[in-house]
Amino acid sequence: MGLFDKLKKTAAEKLAAAVTPAVPVRLPEARPGKRCPGGAYFEDTTGRIPLGRAEITIALERNDNFTPPRQVATVYWNGRQIGWMDGLSETPYTDVLKRHGQAFTAAAEITTETVVELADGSVHTPHIVRALVPAPDLLEAWFKASPAERASMKLDTVTAKAPLKESNQHQEALHALHRKHGEKPFPARIETAPEPSGKYKGQDSLTFTAGGQTLGRIPARYREQHQDVFDAVLAGARDCQVAIRVSGFGEDALYAVATVSA
Structure with missing residues (x-):
C-alpha cells in the first residue's frame, strides 16, 4: 500500500470514528428519580408515551438558550425530544454526565398531573416524565465505583x-x-x-x-x-x-x- 493510500485509509478511519455515534451508557435505576423540565414544550410527544415505565435516551447537546451556549443533557423518547435533565439556572446532571460520556439510556416513569388554566378554568392532565436515575452526587459516585462497589450501593436515598x-x-x-x-x-x-x-x-x-x-x-x-x-x-x-x-x-x-x- 502506497503512502497516498495509507493517508486515505487513515482519514477514512478518523471520519468514521467522528460520525459513529457513541455507544450509550446505561444509567442505574433509582427512585424517586428526576422530573425532566421542559415537558410543556413537547406535549405532543409526551402525550403519546403510555403511562407507566418507558425507556429514554439522554444525549449531551448544544443549547443556545444559555449565554454563552453550552452542552445540556437532552432527553429523548423514540428519537423525539421530550425535555431536559436540567433547568436553565443549574446543570448538575449535565456536569456529571459530560465527565463520563456523550450518550446514555435510562428507565423513566410516566405519570400525569392536573393543571387548571386561570384564564378559562379549563383542566388538562399533561404527561410528566421522570427519569429514574440517582441524584447527581450519587450518580457521580456510581460512575467512579468498581462493579463490586456498585452492586452494594444504595441509590434511592434523597x-x-x-x-x-x-x-x-x-x-x-x-x-x-x-x-x-x-x-x-x-x-x-x-x-x-x-x-x-x-x-x-x-x-x-x-x-x-x-x-x-x-x-x-x-x-x-x-x-x-x-x-x-x-x-x-x-x-x-x-x-x-x-x-x-x-x-x-x-x-x-x-x-x-x-x-x-x-
Whole structure:
C-alpha cells in the first residue's frame, strides 16, 4: 500500500470514528428519580408515551438558550425530544454526565398531573416524565465505583433542604419552638394536600407541622424550585427535621428550614 493510500485509509478511519455515534451508557435505576423540565414544550410527544415505565435516551447537546451556549443533557423518547435533565439556572446532571460520556439510556416513569388554566378554568392532565436515575452526587459516585462497589450501593436515598414559605402567618408557633429548641433541629411532620384554587389547583402542596402547630408550607407553585423536596416526599418521606432561623426581614421575624430524607 502506497503512502497516498495509507493517508486515505487513515482519514477514512478518523471520519468514521467522528460520525459513529457513541455507544450509550446505561444509567442505574433509582427512585424517586428526576422530573425532566421542559415537558410543556413537547406535549405532543409526551402525550403519546403510555403511562407507566418507558425507556429514554439522554444525549449531551448544544443549547443556545444559555449565554454563552453550552452542552445540556437532552432527553429523548423514540428519537423525539421530550425535555431536559436540567433547568436553565443549574446543570448538575449535565456536569456529571459530560465527565463520563456523550450518550446514555435510562428507565423513566410516566405519570400525569392536573393543571387548571386561570384564564378559562379549563383542566388538562399533561404527561410528566421522570427519569429514574440517582441524584447527581450519587450518580457521580456510581460512575467512579468498581462493579463490586456498585452492586452494594444504595441509590434511592434523597436528602433535600428548603426554607418554608408563609412564615409570617406562623410567627407565634415559630417563636414558641425557637424558645424551646433554639436553632437546633427538631422532628416535624409533612402533610400533602391539593391546592384548593388558582393556577395550581389540584396540585400537591406540602405543609410542615410540629406538636400540632403549622410551621410553614411549600405551595405547589414552588415545586420546580424545590423539586428535590417534593421528590423525597414522593419517595415516601413524611418525617423530617426542622430548624428555626432568625430572618433578616422584620424585627424578631423567624422562619423554618426543613431537611427531608427518604
